[in-house]
Amino acid sequence: MTDSIIVHDNKNEPVVFTQDELGWLPWLEPFPEADLTERHWAGLVDKSRAKSDYFRLLVRDPEILEARTKTDKDIFYNTADGLPRAERELAAAATSRYNGCIYCASVHARFATVHSKRRDDVQRLLDKGVGTDLGARWNAIVRASVALAATPIAFGEQHVAELRSVGLDDAEIVDVINSAAFFNWANRLMLSLGEPTKGSDA
Amino acid sequence: MGTETSDIIDILAGIEPGSSLDGIRARRLQARENAQKSYLALFEPVEFGDVAAAERYAVAAFVAGIHGEPAATGFYLAELAKAADKLAWADALKAEIDRGRTEGPYGAFPVGPLSVEDKAGLIYRVGADGQRALGARLAAVLEHAHVLVFRPRDASPAAVQALLDAGWSTTAIVTLSQLVAFLSFQVRAVAGLRTLGASLGHQANAAAKAS
Numbered sequence: 001m002t003d004s005i006i007v008h009d010n011k012n013e014p015v016v017f018t019q020d021e022l023g024w025l026p027w028l029e030p031f032p033e034a035d036l037t038e039r040h041w042a043g044l045v046d047k048s049r050a051k052s053d054y055f056r057l058l059v060r061d062p063e064i065l066e067a068r069t070k071t072d073k074d075i076f077y078n079t080a081d082g083l084p085r086a087e088r089e090l091a092a093a094a095t096s097r098y099n100g101c102i103y104c105a106s107v108h109a110r111f112a113t114v115h116s117k118r119r120d121d122v123q124r125l126l127d128k129g130v131g132t133d134l135g136a137r138w139n140a141i142v143r144a145s146v147a148l149a150a151t152p153i154a155f156g157e158q159h160v161a162e163l164r165s166v167g168l169d170d171a172e173i174v175d176v177i178n179s180a181a182f183f184n185w186a187n188r189l190m191l192s193l194g195e196p197t198k199g200s201d202a
Numbered sequence: 203m204g205t206e207t208s209d210i211i212d213i214l215a216g217i218e219p220g221s222s223l224d225g226i227r228a229r230r231l232q233a234r235e236n237a238q239k240s241y242l243a244l245f246e247p248v249e250f251g252d253v254a255a256a257e258r259y260a261v262a263a264f265v266a267g268i269h270g271e272p273a274a275t276g277f278y279l280a281e282l283a284k285a286a287d288k289l290a291w292a293d294a295l296k297a298e299i300d301r302g303r304t305e306g307p308y309g310a311f312p313v314g315p316l317s318v319e320d321k322a323g324l325i326y327r328v329g330a331d332g333q334r335a336l337g338a339r340l341a342a343v344l345e346h347a348h349v350l351v352f353r354p355r356d357a358s359p360a361a362v363q364a365l366l367d368a369g370w371s372t373t374a375i376v377t378l379s380q381l382v383a384f385l386s387f388q389v390r391a392v393a394g395l396r397t398l399g400a401s402l403g404h405q406a407n408a409a410a411k412a413s
Contacts, residue, residue: 003372005359015314027359028372060373063247064380067239074233081229099307100355129319151306151352152270153393160401170398171226177394178233185387188350192357192379 003028012198014102017126019109019119022102026194030056045069057193068185075178083168083175086115087141091176093122094142095149095183098130103196104187137166145180209234210241211388214273215395223399237391244381245281252374256286257340258381260295264344265385267299268351274389275299294335302326302348309353323353342368347382 008025030053031040041047043062046069049055058065076088089112096105109126113119124132130146133139140162147154155177163173190196207219211234217223227234245258259282266274279292308323326348328341336344342365349356365375 003366005363005366007359013312015312016316027362028375058376058380060376061243061251061380063243064240064377064384067236067243068380068384070236071233071240074230074236078230078232100309100311102312148390148394149307151268153390155390155394155397157397157401157404160398170222170402171229173398174223174226174230174395177391177398178230181387181390181394184390185383188354188383188386189379191354192346192350192361192383193376 008195008197010195010197014106014196014198017097017102017105017109019106019113019123019126020198021110022106023197023199024054024103024190024194025197026053026057028057028193030054031059032056042066045073054190054194058189072182072186075175075182081171083172083179084115086112086118087138088175088179089115090122090125090138090141091145091179092183092186094125094130094145095180096187097125098146098149099184099187099191101187101191103190104183106196108183140166140168141176144176145183148177148180149184209238210277211237211391211395214277214388214392215399217395217399221399222402223395227395237388240384241388244377244384251377252371253377253381254286256282256288256291257343259285260288260291260336260340261343261347261378261381262385263292263295264299264302265347265351265382266389267295268302268304268348269386269389270303271389271393274385274392290335291340294332298328298332298336298344301329301332302344304352306352307354309356311355326352339368339370342370343378346378350379350382351386 005027006029010025014022033050033056036050039062040059043059043065044050044055045066076085079085089108092108093105093112096108105126109122113122121134121138125134125142130142134142144155144159144163147159160173163176207213217227259278263275263278263282266278282288282292304324306323308321310320311317326345328336328344333341346361346365349361362375370378
């Protein structure tokens with residue numbers, strides 16, 4: 001085996017949670033763009049993702065990347081009869097804040113801000129952590145996400161009851177569960193295969 | 203129960219075809235189908251490549267086990283038994299699950315303002331008996347899986363190097379990272395849906411009593 005890790009002299013490692021755009025540096029060699037086959041292109045789903053080191057590393061196993069990407073897109077973008085996009089992004093950002101994924105938190109905090117227009121509240125979640133007061137409805141979503149992210153899983157009927165009490169119906173509660181659960185997947189990929197860096201694009 | 207389901211999340215969460223939760227999941231059909239396709243891509247792939255079926259089920263059983271999710275653990279141990287004659291592995295995995303159970307997430311942030319949130323915890327290593335029964339190659343994955351489950355922010359190039367040193371290829375490490383990360387999603391989707399399903403049952407019972 002000639003495989004080896006890539007060590008980065010990452011002088012721009014972010015040391016706080018931020019809504020700024022960050023880059024991401026892979027610890028293993030991404031699949032070469034010139035060698036992508038039809039199977040890899042199917043795994044990437046969006047052609048533009050061939051430019052990303054993250055996706056070209058994951059595309060080394062194309063089928064799981066394709067299924068993961070399609071799961072992700074439906075959980076976050078399919079808002080028919082369900083939770084508003086902003087609150088799905090809030091669940092993703094809270095999960096990332098709690099697990100400690102600075103890169104994932106930056107992306108989804110930004111999306112939460114874009115869709116909610118509550119930039120200061122989102123920033124407070126990043127600065128103060130998941131215990132900060134964001135109002136009853138957001139508190140319920142953050143608490144449910146954090147309980148689901150804990151190991152062992154701490155999500156219980158009290159979290160369902162709290163989500164109902166702030167107006168979520170069963171389908172919207174499923175959207176919270178899916179969004180938060182999914183970020184336990186995303187966080188572990190981003191954290192275990194590379195590191196964030198300030199400035200440049202991933 | 204109506205038609206049989208083969209959807210693993212439905213099976214583990216106890217979602218019956220035709221139930222209210224079945225209907226809600228059907229409204230996010232692409233997510234539901236691709237969560238299942240993710241399972242199939244990891245456990246029944248086109249090609250197993252550098253990670254054997256038994257190794258995949260063993261890691262999954264360990265990850266479900268250290269989450270304290272008995273239904274998923276039992277499911278993956280049963281699949282391991284079907285995939286290979288690995289009784290010694292099953293016993294060793296159960297022992298390692300007991301040794302690895304703790305509470306997360308913990309770990310260290312990059313040195314700076316977040317360091318006040320650093321939290322110490324178990325640095326898990328496979329025991330001598332486990333090393334003997336499972337072999338160094340699989341033991342290295344269990345140790346990495348434990349980092350990912352409980353202290354993902356402690357992941358490092360050195361941890362990836364340890365997998366390369368144990369003989370895993372770059373592609374295998376991508377597959378194994380996906381497997382551990384997917385399991386972290388799957389057990390949470392199951393736990394969340396199971397809890398919501400139970401609360402619906404209570405509501406239905408309460409409504410029946412009230413009427």
